[in-house]
Amino acid sequence: MAPMLLLFFLCALVHCLRAVTEVEVLLDFKKNIINGASLLPDWNAENSTLFCSWRGVLCDESGAYVTALKLPGMNLTGRITNQIGHLSFLLGLDLHENNFFGEIPSSLGNCSKLFYVSLYANHLSGAIPASLAFCDSGPIRHLLLSDNSLEGSIPSSFCNTSSMVIRLSLRSNKMNGSLSCKPQIIRHLDLSHNRFTGSIPNNWTVHYLDLSYNSLSGTIPARYSDAVILDLSNNMLSGEIPAPNNNCFWLQILDLSYNRLTGTFPESLGTCMHLHILNVKRNLMAGEISLNFSRLGNLNSLQLSGNQFSGLIPRSLYSFPGRLDSMERSPIDTKYVYCNSGLLLLDLSYNNFSGTFPEIFCTWDCLKVLLLSSNQLSGTIPKCIGNISNARVIDLSSNKFSGELPTTSLINLTAFRSVSNWSIGWYSFLNLGHNSGTEADDFTAYDKPFDFNVNVKGRRSTYQKLSDSFTMFDVSSNLLRGHIPPFDHLQGLMHLNLSFNKFDGQIPRELSGLKSLESLDLSSNALSGSIPPALGEISSLSSFNISHNNLSGRIPSSGNLNTRFVEAAFDGNPLLCGAPLPPCHVPSSNLSPRSPVINDWGAPGKLHNVSSVQISFDAS
Numbered sequence: 001m002a003p004m005l006l007l008f009f010l011c012a013l014v015h016c017l018r019a020v021t022e023v024e025v026l027l028d029f030k031k032n033i034i035n036g037a038s039l040l041p042d043w044n045a046e047n048s049t050l051f052c053s054w055r056g057v058l059c060d061e062s063g064a065y066v067t068a069l070k071l072p073g074m075n076l077t078g079r080i081t082n083q084i085g086h087l088s089f090l091l092g093l094d095l096h097e098n099n100f101f102g103e104i105p106s107s108l109g110n111c112s113k114l115f116y117v118s119l120y121a122n123h124l125s126g127a128i129p130a131s132l133a134f135c136d137s138g139p140i141r142h143l144l145l146s147d148n149s150l151e152g153s154i155p156s157s158f159c160n161t162s163s164m165v166i167r168l169s170l171r172s173n174k175m176n177g178s179l180s181c182k183p184q185i186i187r188h189l190d191l192s193h194n195r196f197t198g199s200i201p202n203n204w205t206v207h208y209l210d211l212s213y214n215s216l217s218g219t220i221p222a223r224y225s226d227a228v229i230l231d232l233s234n235n236m237l238s239g240e241i242p243a244p245n246n247n248c249f250w251l252q253i254l255d256l257s258y259n260r261l262t263g264t265f266p267e268s269l270g271t272c273m274h275l276h277i278l279n280v281k282r283n284l285m286a287g288e289i290s291l292n293f294s295r296l297g298n299l300n301s302l303q304l305s306g307n308q309f310s311g312l313i314p315r316s317l318y319s320f321p322g323r324l325d326s327m328e329r330s331p332i333d334t335k336y337v338y339c340n341s342g343l344l345l346l347d348l349s350y351n352n353f354s355g356t357f358p359e360i361f362c363t364w365d366c367l368k369v370l371l372l373s374s375n376q377l378s379g380t381i382p383k384c385i386g387n388i389s390n391a392r393v394i395d396l397s398s399n400k401f402s403g404e405l406p407t408t409s410l411i412n413l414t415a416f417r418s419v420s421n422w423s424i425g426w427y428s429f430l431n432l433g434h435n436s437g438t439e440a441d442d443f444t445a446y447d448k449p450f451d452f453n454v455n456v457k458g459r460r461s462t463y464q465k466l467s468d469s470f471t472m473f474d475v476s477s478n479l480l481r482g483h484i485p486p487f488d489h490l491q492g493l494m495h496l497n498l499s500f501n502k503f504d505g506q507i508p509r510e511l512s513g514l515k516s517l518e519s520l521d522l523s524s525n526a527l528s529g530s531i532p533p534a535l536g537e538i539s540s541l542s543s544f545n546i547s548h549n550n551l552s553g554r555i556p557s558s559g560n561l562n563t564r565f566v567e568a569a570f571d572g573n574p575l576l577c578g579a580p581l582p583p584c585h586v587p588s589s590n591l592s593p594r595s596p597v598i599n600d601w602g603a604p605g606k607l608h609n610v611s612s613v614q615i616s617f618d619a620s
């Protein structure tokens with residue numbers, strides 16, 4: 001009996017000794033946290049036998065060893081104790097979204113079973129300890145260190161060919177150096193928003209590779225198309241986009257925007273049939289596009305803006321799907337409508353495309369953002385435009401479109417008709433879990449919103465997500481003529497820009513029905529007649545410009561129209577008077593809006609501050 005009892009006692013003693021060590025580490029962990037006393041009140045020595053039930057502590061089945069510390073988002077402020085290396089059974093350490101500062105303890109590499117470390121969104125600094133690549137028994141499989149202030153380069157220990165890290169995220173730190181040492185990451189590597197320089201090694205292959213917002217130079221790596229998600233945007237990459245390696249069956253997102261790429265697309269990019277997003281915005285690409293888009297039927301977003309592409313808008317785009325039958329309501333939230341196929345965003349702006357408006361665009365029911373601004377497009381704006389019923393942003397400005405606006409069909413722009421409740425959190429429609437095998441969470445971190453640029457309220461603005469109600473229609477700087485359509489019933493329209501055209505006739509009073517309108521720009525046309533007082537009723541209006549027309553009479557005071565906007569909004573209308581312009585010398589009813597002198601104005605913009613002179617001349 002006695003020996004057995006002794007054995008039992010010994011076991012218990014060993015067990016106990018071991019447990020004390022764990023408790024000591026935990027108490028030291030707490031001691032290093034400035035606000036630990038208030039945030040971890042149950043972590044105390046009196047309670048040490050219960051350490052497995054302390055907040056955020058997980059133990060193994062025997063209740064002897066700490067297997068995980070899980071304390072995210074608690075505002076814990078302090079250092080991570082180096083003693084943590086003694087938790088030799090630790091599998092997971094999750095302290096993200098706290099206020100930890102100081103260095104990552106190098107002893108973490110002593111935790112031989114550790115495979116999951118999540119320290120993102122803290123204030124950690126210094127270099128990444130080389131030991132982190134390897135615990136005694138193997139590499140840490142998930143290492144999430146984004147949004148800290150880490151410095152230095154990637155430790156060469158991460159490049160040991162026998163180590164395989166599943167996911168490494170160093171996004172938004174201050175790391176630098178070259179990428180010559182390629183971490184053996186098999187799934188997910190995010191080094192974006194750092195200061196890495198040099199070129200991208202040719203043989204890098206990762207399912208998810210985000211190197212955006214660095215200072216990388218050189219060319220696109222040859223095996224880029226082996227990725228599922230590849231974001232190399234905002235670097236200094238040059239050269240042409242290489243032909244995809246073998247096939248690019250997996251590639252879903254290719255973002256090469258904001259680089260210095262030249263040439264045109266390799267034709268074989270057309271084999272990347274699962275591409276959802278293709279973005280080459282703001283590069284130096286040029287020439288006619290020979291890429292055959294017809295097999296890229298899964299594209300949801302195509303952004304080519306800010307290059308020097310020329311020729312016609314590629315006809316192969318015409319074969320895109322995008323009909324209503326491809327739209328689905330999310331089973332989770334009926335508020336969201338997904339377009340599983342069909343373009344949501346088409347941005348061809350700031351290029352040199354010529355030819356006419358492809359009427360096929362009108363059949364794309366998924367299309368929400370259509371940007372054709374600043375090209376050489378000509379011909380009329382077709383009647384069918386009203387059939388792009390879900391379009392929220394149509395920007396056809398700075399082209400050579402002529403003829404009249406197709407008045408009646410604009411009423412069919414249903415997304416402009418009421419304040420919409422549709423929300424498109426952009427990439428959220430992507431079902432990326434599908435192809436990624438077991439690691440369903442691999443791609444969830446890629447939530448970079450798309451962005452597009454439009455002129456809003458007189459400023460060039462970048463939009464990153466469509467807010468629930470954002471709508472705009474911009475046909476400024478074209479050669480459009482005729483009367484301004486009443487736009488009745490487009491109550492959801494927020495931004496309307498018809499400036500720099502040749503519209504004549506009166507400002508339709510029906511515009512006052514646009515109850516959501518925030519900006520209205522009718523400047524530099526040939527509009528005449530008086531300003532409809534009803535315009536003052538648009539209380540949401542914060543940007544208003546009717547300058548450089550032939551408008552006449554007293555500026556109405558209804559809705560404080562005459563005090564809400566400065567002189568520049570009314571300038572260049574010689575027959576217009578009253579605040580904020582100089583006062584009317586004669587009753588406005590005596591003014592003839594059709595004076596022959598007035599009808600022969602030369603170029604707008606040359607007649608500032610002559611209104612009172614003209615008015616007395618006219619009245620005499």
Ligand SMILES: *[C@@H]1O[C@H](CO)[C@@H](O)[C@H](O)[C@H]1NC(C)=O
Nearest residue numbers: 041042044046047050053054
């Ligand atoms: C001891 O820990 C338990 C479980 O966390 C907790 O409910 C209790 O309040 C703690 N007691 C003391 C004295 O801290």
Ligand SMILES: *[C@@H]1O[C@H](CO)[C@@H](O)[C@H](O)[C@H]1NC(C)=O
Nearest residue numbers: 034035036074075076077099
């Ligand atoms: C977080 O902790 C710091 C330091 O203890 C404190 O100053 C701050 O108010 C806390 N913030 C929140 C949101 O609790």
Ligand SMILES: *[C@@H]1O[C@H](CO)[C@@H](O)[C@H](O)[C@H]1NC(C)=O
Nearest residue numbers: 082083084085086107109110
């Ligand atoms: C980690 O291991 C190394 C070498 O095995 C040792 O020198 C060091 O003291 C250990 N650190 C901790 C905190 O356990």
Ligand SMILES: *[C@@H]1O[C@H](CO)[C@@H](O)[C@H](O)[C@H]1NC(C)=O
Nearest residue numbers: 134138156157160161162163
């Ligand atoms: C590479 O990893 C192995 C274990 O997989 C280890 O024995 C070796 O020391 C490592 N080499 C370097 C340079 O880190």
Ligand SMILES: *[C@@H]1O[C@H](CO)[C@@H](O)[C@H](O)[C@H]1NC(C)=O
Nearest residue numbers: 151152153174175176177178
């Ligand atoms: C990295 O940045 C540090 C300063 O944070 C600097 O001293 C070092 O020279 C840089 N290294 C490289 C390779 O640019």
Ligand SMILES: *[C@@H]1O[C@H](CO)[C@@H](O)[C@H](O)[C@H]1NC(C)=O
Nearest residue numbers: 161180182201202203204205
């Ligand atoms: C990648 O290429 C570099 C040279 O370009 C070479 O040193 C390295 O061994 C290659 N790595 C792999 C995994 O092929």
Ligand SMILES: *[C@@H]1O[C@H](CO)[C@@H](O)[C@H](O)[C@H]1NC(C)=O
Nearest residue numbers: 270291292293294295315316
């Ligand atoms: C594009 O490819 C499709 C089939 O993949 C083919 O039918 C079509 O003729 C091609 N278009 C052009 C312009 O090459």
Ligand SMILES: *[C@@H]1O[C@H](CO)[C@@H](O)[C@H](O)[C@H]1NC(C)=O
Nearest residue numbers: 308309310311352353354376
């Ligand atoms: C744009 O296209 C026109 C013809 O449509 C051509 O004359 C002009 O040179 C092109 N400009 C550039 C910058 O490519």
Ligand SMILES: *[C@@H]1O[C@H](CO)[C@@H](O)[C@H](O)[C@H]1NC(C)=O
Nearest residue numbers: 362382383384385386387409
């Ligand atoms: C708009 O679409 C409807 C239904 O598909 C069609 O009947 C009508 O002709 C189209 N309108 C124009 C102007 O293309």
Ligand SMILES: *[C@@H]1O[C@H](CO)[C@@H](O)[C@H](O)[C@H]1NC(C)=O
Nearest residue numbers: 383384386387408409410412
């Ligand atoms: C407006 O849409 C309806 C229904 O789709 C269609 O029948 C009609 O032709 C459209 N009107 C115009 C002017 O496009």
Ligand SMILES: *[C@@H]1O[C@H](CO)[C@@H](O)[C@H](O)[C@H]1NC(C)=O
Nearest residue numbers: 335417418419420421422492
């Ligand atoms: C938007 O949705 C809310 C409820 O989610 C509803 O109360 C409101 O009437 C809707 N607005 C429009 C314009 O449909």
Ligand SMILES: *[C@@H]1O[C@H](CO)[C@@H](O)[C@H](O)[C@H]1NC(C)=O
Nearest residue numbers: 455456457458476477497521
């Ligand atoms: C309307 O378009 C013109 C020319 O494209 C631009 O200069 C102006 O700023 C725009 N107006 C508003 C209110 O955005």
